[in-house]
Amino acid sequence: MENLKQPTESNKKEKSTQEIVVLRWGHRPQRDARLTTHVALTARALGASGLLLSDTVDKKIKETTEKVTRNWGGKFFFEMETAWKKAVREWKAKGGIVVHLTAYGENIQTSDVLHRIRNSGKNVLLIVGSQKVPKEFFSNAVSDFNVSIGNQPHSECAALAVFLDRFFEGKELAKGFKKAKIWILPQERGKKTVFINKKMLGI
């Protein structure tokens, strides 16, 4: 039964002490519902601590994300409605830095921008836009770094995933999620899932 064990939480010493919180800007409740859900679940699965859905409310996405966290474990917060300016101001007041993911920024592959972000040792508020973002996002009043995941048009969800994977050096994909009620046992073929308490999951 050894392989039924949930992967253990990473050794604390190995973990980056820098925390990342995603700020999703420009969400349009109807149009962006699924993409923002993917952004939130990607943030959670790839090591971010939480997501701020700024300037708007979408209870359904909050419910979906929190249900995933209840069932699949770990800590991940989902906050809505905070004005982005307030979120940025408060983040900086607490000593954190702001990183803006944009196709126009310094290329994560060809520049040393990721090195500089990690070297700061500071917690990161990671701005992920949806619609065209306000010009001031690029200014140093808002962003300490503007980072591109390549300089081609693609997807904020893809960009977020690559940024987190590189920032945490892949470790987030190996870690266990505490207090999970359900987890997957990875295998070469087929689907294997372990449930702690099916009644609690309502399945």
Next chain:
Amino acid sequence: MENLKQPTESNKKEKSTQEIVVLRWGHRPQRDARLTTHVALTARALGASGLLLSDTVDKKIKETTEKVTRNWGGKFFFEMETAWKKAVREWKAKGGIVVHLTAYGENIQTSDVLHRIRNSGKNVLLIVGSQKVPKEFFSNAVSDFNVSIGNQPHSECAALAVFLDRFFEGKELAKGFKKAKIWILPQERGKKTVFINKKMLGI
């Protein structure tokens, strides 16, 4: 004016000789329109050669993707409607392997599955599902490898991005796209774009 030059195409010798084509399965034209567009643009930006939208037609996504390729350069094909079974059969007949991205598969971080895929030296048809996929996708009649990007629920767009980034070791984010009419000059602040011929772009 040196910095107005488009990045040069990677040296041929440095490029992986393995090609990746994405097979997007289970696309529902209304519901998945934006996500599949993001999947297609991510595939293009992160180094895949093309995308097969299997078993269905969505002309709008094809147009969007091809327009991006026309303007931003490089080669990227978009095919629709091919039955997935036929696509898999033909791919294997040409000596390629099939990799299925799924949360249930071998973890890309904790297993050596990526190493085995790259070591095969063969071209990869990368299946990216949308809805719940048919059971047979997990069988060796279809997939040579089932690969998970972590074993948590998140996003096929995120999973595709991380797979491509790791497979190509980030090089795809540095490469130039041939015959581009427009490209971005990455910089610390602001937005800088170069257009070859604004009339050709209709802007």
